[in-house]
Amino acid sequence: MPIRRAAATPPAQEKAPSAAEEREPEASDEESPSPDEEQAASSAAGAEDGEGENSGDAHPDKNEDDAEEEGAEDEKKDEKELKDGYKYEKSKTKKVKRTIPAWASVTASKNIPVTNYAGTQCRVDSVLIEAIMSSKDKAGISFQSLMKYILKKYPNMELDKKKKFLIKKAMKKHVEKGTVKQLKGKGLSGRFAIGKKPPPSKKGRQKQESLGDALPLIFTRLCEPKEASYTLIKKYLKQHFPNFNIENRPDVLKTALGKAVEKGHLEQVTGKGAQGTFQLKHSGKDAQLKGSTLEDAITVAIVAMNEPKTCSATSLRKYLIDSNKDVKEHLVVANLKRTLTKCKVLGWMKQLTGHGLSGTYGLSFPYYPSPKILYPDNFKELPKKPTRRRHTADSSDEEEEEEDGVEENKKTEKEEPAAEKQHKPSLWSPCFYSRAGKEVYSYVGEKITINEGLDSYAGMIWPAALALCHYLDTHQDRWSLVDKAVLEIGAGTGLLSIVAALLGGWVTATDLPEVLSNTRANLSRNTRGRCRHTPQVAALTWGQDLEHTYPSSVYRYDYVLAADVVYHHDFLDELLVTMKHFCRPGTTLLWANKVRFGSDLVFTENFHKAFNTSVLAEDGEVKIFMATSREGSKETD
Numbered sequence: 001m002p003i004r005r006a007a008a009t010p011p012a013q014e015k016a017p018s019a020a021e022e023r024e025p026e027a028s029d030e031e032s033p034s035p036d037e038e039q040a041a042s043s044a045a046g047a048e049d050g051e052g053e054n055s056g057d058a059h060p061d062k063n064e065d066d067a068e069e070e071g072a073e074d075e076k077k078d079e080k081e082l083k084d085g086y087k088y089e090k091s092k093t094k095k096v097k098r099t100i101p102a103w104a105s106v107t108a109s110k111n112i113p114v115t116n117y118a119g120t121q122c123r124v125d126s127v128l129i130e131a132i133m134s135s136k137d138k139a140g141i142s143f144q145s146l147m148k149y150i151l152k153k154y155p156n157m158e159l160d161k162k163k164k165f166l167i168k169k170a171m172k173k174h175v176e177k178g179t180v181k182q183l184k185g186k187g188l189s190g191r192f193a194i195g196k197k198p199p200p201s202k203k204g205r206q207k208q209e210s211l212g213d214a215l216p217l218i219f220t221r222l223c224e225p226k227e228a229s230y231t232l233i234k235k236y237l238k239q240h241f242p243n244f245n246i247e248n249r250p251d252v253l254k255t256a257l258g259k260a261v262e263k264g265h266l267e268q269v270t271g272k273g274a275q276g277t278f279q280l281k282h283s284g285k286d287a288q289l290k291g292s293t294l295e296d297a298i299t300v301a302i303v304a305m306n307e308p309k310t311c312s313a314t315s316l317r318k319y320l321i322d323s324n325k326d327v328k329e330h331l332v333v334a335n336l337k338r339t340l341t342k343c344k345v346l347g348w349m350k351q352l353t354g355h356g357l358s359g360t361y362g363l364s365f366p367y368y369p370s371p372k373i374l375y376p377d378n379f380k381e382l383p384k385k386p387t388r389r390r391h392t393a394d395s396s397d398e399e400e401e402e403e404d405g406v407e408e409n410k411k412t413e414k415e416e417p418a419a420e421k422q423h424k425p426s427l428w429s430p431c432f433y434s435r436a437g438k439e440v441y442s443y444v445g446e447k448i449t450i451n452e453g454l455d456s457y458a459g460m461i462w463p464a465a466l467a468l469c470h471y472l473d474t475h476q477d478r479w480s481l482v483d484k485a486v487l488e489i490g491a492g493t494g495l496l497s498i499v500a501a502l503l504g505g506w507v508t509a510t511d512l513p514e515v516l517s518n519t520r521a522n523l524s525r526n527t528r529g530r531c532r533h534t535p536q537v538a539a540l541t542w543g544q545d546l547e548h549t550y551p552s553s554v555y556r557y558d559y560v561l562a563a564d565v566v567y568h569h570d571f572l573d574e575l576l577v578t579m580k581h582f583c584r585p586g587t588t589l590l591w592a593n594k595v596r597f598g599s600d601l602v603f604t605e606n607f608h609k610a611f612n613t614s615v616l617a618e619d620g621e622v623k624i625f626m627a628t629s630r631e632g633s634k635e636t637d
């Protein structure tokens with residue numbers, strides 16, 4: 001059946017990569033929910049909690065912090081409000097917008113000291129007050145000057161739209177409460193000064209920081225077993241321990257891994273030699289850091305990069321009770337219950353088994369804490385150092401960096417030869433936070449540079465993408481993509497689409513709208529002037545409005561590519577629907593996947609039922625499947 005190539009252009013809202021501006025990926029706009037969203041989640045959490053349970057601890061219209069602050073007295077009040085049913089009923093109908101939690105963003109993981117539960121709103125508030133207090137002018141400070149002050153003093157705050165909105169909102173609240181005085185003008189115009197002191201919080205104690213923000217770190221520590229692949233360990237070391245120069249000396253890491261296995265510190269659970277997955281032995285909740293420094297770094301890398309991060313509610317409960325001895329046990333448990341439900345409603349966590357406070361939970365977003373966050377006692381901050389010029393591990397460009405909060409490990413520095421040390425950034429320099437890492441690959445005889453970020457699944461290159469890139473590159477005779485219409489779903493960084501475009505395909509790379517800026521930049525950088533057809537980038541959310549956005553009469557593809565799109569997420573049904581939508585008679589679907597969870601196997605079974613399938617190749621734990629439409633085979637039969 002002929003394919004209408006012109007029609008295989010993606011929907012109009014996305015520009016072709018050639019027209020797209022090349023820029024670094026932005027931090028997510030949705031780092032944390034707005035207060036309204038939090039409120040809605042708390043309401044829904046309350047509603048969920050209330051289902052057939054004794055939910056005296058779950059006030060549907062309160063956030064967890066307030067509820068915890070007010071303690072047992074208010075619980076009685078909550079019960080009353082729940083019994084009259086009004087708020088409960090109302091909360092049930094409130095729609096909760098799912099957001100990406102603050103801890104899932106790389107920049108946020110630097111700003112939020114998860115160890116002591118700090119939250120974004122608190123930070124915005126205190127920065128705002130500090131900015132107002134910085135003005136010595138009796139006539140007060142204008143909102144613009146205040147923003148300028150914040151921008152200069154806290155460049156890492158990344159004053160994107162959302163943060164500006166939060167600051168404006170905080171300002172309005174302070175003016176309403178009288179804690180900030182508006183000396184002149186209306187709204188945000190005019191001038192501001194510090195007003196009356198805020199009243200001390202109830203019971204005269206500091207407001208507790210959010211347990212929701214702390215849970216990811218607790219999950220990271222409690223999750224067992226802890227394991228990570230060689231690739232992920234290497235990535236983490238490259239980003240956080242640049243002094244080991246692992247990028248140029250992978251043999252050092254391979255030897256260290258081998259030794260750690262020999263010593264019984266690690267167990268190699270899959271693969272052979274260095275190319276496999278390594279598990280920490282006797283890790284406990286706080287893996288002991290001892291032995292050579294590279295060994296320590298490997299331990300930290302495994303703990304941080306271990307996926308999936310899951311934890312039983314029982315261990316969480318025990319951990320929190322043990323570490324909050326001064327708080328009444330029932331309050332700790334109530335707070336945990338409320339927080340878990342809220343995180344579930346917001347989509348930050350999934351309950352993998354059980355119900356309520358039984359069973360197991362897992363983080364829905366990637367969370368890779370830095371060594372400093374993970375082991376604050378071992379990796380302390382040193383005082384600020386002056387600005388100096390240095391070479392980064394990622395590129396040969398010499399860059400000037402403010403070494404704010406630089407950490408270092410003296411033991412390691414001693415071991416390093418002086419000559420090498422001179423050219424290396426200091427051990428704990430936070431370059432990883434300031435820009436995403438770059439990975440360089442070689443396919444189709446071309447060097448491909450991919451900008452990665454650890455802030456979402458889409459920001460990383462997954463093993464199945466590498467397997468499929470290699471397979472397509474080495475099987476061009478069997479699968480010629482030249483002048484073929486190719487669609488990739490869940491393209492992430494776009495590496496596979498780049499390879500397909502270099503192989504001559506007419507490629508459309510698709511993914512969720514919020515991750516496309518990085519996809520587009522990677523495609524643009526690596527394909528400009530190198531391909532027969534300029535690849536396109538388009539938004540495609542699995543299962544959503546497919547017939548409307550991509551009508552099957554118009555969008556027909558020779559190939560549909562998908563790599564590592566099956567993992568622990570809620571959209572496996574939608575994914576299959578999407579595959580079916582695009583894999584029509586005449587289309588070949590190539591799906592590469594690494595099996596990780598039981599749900600992956602269920603998907604694979606449904607995949608086999610939906611299509612004519614065969615396994616094209618197996619590369620370690622990754623399988624490459626080929627599928628064609630069953631309708632097609634009926635027609636040809």
Ligand SMILES: C[S@@+](CC[C@H](N)C(=O)[O-])C[C@H]1O[C@@H](n2cnc3c(N)ncnc32)[C@H](O)[C@@H]1O
Binds near residue numbers: 490542562563565
């Ligand atoms: C594990 S990553 C794999 C990325 C890339 N294919 C690779 O192998 O490197 C999964 C990708 O699927 C995308 N994704 C997840 N849920 C999606 C959905 N509901 N609709 C569209 N894309 C989705 C993610 O944004 C991410 O890019």
